[in-house]
Amino acid sequence: MNWGSIDRYAKSLIKEAGHKIRVSFFSTIDIDSKADANDLVTNIDRDIERFFISRIKRDFPEHRIFGEEGFGDEIDTLDGVIWMLDPIDGTMNFIHQKRNFAISLGIYLDGIGMLGYIYDVMNDDFYHAAKDEGAYYNDERLATLENTPLEEAIIGVNASWVAPNRRIEHMPIAEMVHKCRGTRSYGSAAMELAYVASGRIDAYLSLRLSPWDIAGGMIIAREVGAIATNMKGEAPHLLGQDTFIVAKPGLHDEILKNHILLK
Amino acid sequence: MNWGSIDRYAKSLIKEAGHKIRVSFFSTIDIDSKADANDLVTNIDRDIERFFISRIKRDFPEHRIFGEEGFGDEIDTLDGVIWMLDPIDGTMNFIHQKRNFAISLGIYLDGIGMLGYIYDVMNDDFYHAAKDEGAYYNDERLATLENTPLEEAIIGVNASWVAPNRRIEHMPIAEMVHKCRGTRSYGSAAMELAYVASGRIDAYLSLRLSPWDIAGGMIIAREVGAIATNMKGEAPHLLGQDTFIVAKPGLHDEILKNHILLK
Secondary structure (H helix, E strand, O other): OOHHHHHHHHHHHHHHHHHHHHHHOOOOOOEEEOOOOOOEEEHHHHHHHHHHHHHHHHHOOOOEEEEOOOOOOOOOOOOOEEEEEEEEEOHHHHHHHOOOOEEEEEEEEOOEEEEEEEEEOOOOEEEEEEOOOOEEEOOEEOOOOOOOOHHHOEEEOOHHHOOOOOOEOHHHHHHHHHHOOEEEEOOOHHHHHHHHHOOOOOEEEEEEEOHHHHHHHHHHHHHOOOEEEOOOOOOOOOOOOEEEEEEOHHHHHHHHHHHOOEO | OOHHHHHHHHHHHHHHHHHHHHHHOOOOOOEEEOOOOOOEEEHHHHHHHHHHHHHHHHHOOOOEEEEOOOOOOOOOOOOOEEEEEEEEEOHHHHHHHOOOOEEEEEEEEOOEEEEEEEEEOOOOEEEEEEOOOOEEEOOEEOOOOOOOOHHHOEEEOOHHHOOOOOOEOHHHHHHHHHHOOEEEEOOOHHHHHHHHHOOOOOEEEEEEEOHHHHHHHHHHHHHOOOEEEOOOOOOOOOOOOEEEEEEOHHHHHHHHHHHOOEO
16 A cells, blocks of 8 residues: 555645535535535535545545445445545535635545645645655644643533533533633634644534544544543544544543533 | 815825834834733834824924823813824734734814824735715725624624623623624724724624724724724723724614623
């Protein structure tokens, strides 16, 4: 397996997809709701996923693809090479803001993250990493993260997890919100993972993410020393939805130990 | 008073200040905490405010300046022309992210907003408006906002107001969070006001803002038909801190009536 060559191929494909997305703003965007009214998808999400799949199937016929829009393969094992793709992570932002969304891609070999990419399309900001070779923000190598105590941390957490909800005890989360320096919420897991990896925020957590939301970002985050797990402290499930927390090392422990109580 | 000339002057000054801020990333940024550990200020905030003040005092000696860093005038009446300035709104983002902050400026005559500006420095996105002459995003005229029901709205609200706090009953806010389509939090009131004015989010609320945080944005928001008040439904206090909500017209009513209960 020539991973250097796959890396160059993936980068080129992502940049081409980004261009297609930027151009899409000049055409009509059709909006559907998927599982529920707040889970939106557009013809552009679908077109971009199909674009990736047609290219990957042509050029790497033995690889499998696990994509948000479901045009890829049925994936129930992590054997072999799997491209885990979210063509537009942050579709609601894509529709309403025309910014703050990302292409997210992680390429896994037998469940091990080999290559990770997050492309903030509108800012033309490209985050990428290869296993054991470090992570990059455009051409700049990202520094290894140093720990930040909770009191000085900026945490990516959506208000819905601070309100009473059926997945997590909200009061320990509310305590975390008061104790930390500040919270942010951007509406794209991939972008928030990229922000953790590049030190713009110190942690990010969510109670319900899919493999394609985190597959690329986890590889990037790992290369700068961030810890990414589910909220039981285990490796996140890569075949279905799971809880998720990524943070600087000591901060990950502190949040998980003191502020996470799953229902 | 030649407002067209003041408008051109202000735009030029803001662009020059933006350049100074971008260049500042190549020099040392010193960080102080002001009122408390989470209220940060840097030498750059101070330098930029002094830059504005020296120019305005030289060229408009009869105007007064109300600035976040306190180098302007003591302001206890709204008489005459007042420039309300936040040289860097979102200082925590400025420090940690080198993005997601804005220069915010509103120019008032006897308490009436005449000219408003928000400059997202790193994106080079300029939002501006003149009273009764419409609002602009760069060179593009912003459309009048149409109403969005709460169920379809994206709301800018920080997690700290969803957690129990001493200013507002958090349970009605938590209900709003569940009922709306999604929430976001960007850490800059000026940017969130600009996002409401340009339709990227549908409402923004905060329990504690200062005049310079909202002075520019309120003028821009008003020109596209957004409603900006404090949480009692009154005009926000321009001489000191106040609560704040800006939203599309019907949405403003709906949130204020059903989800805001001040302590």
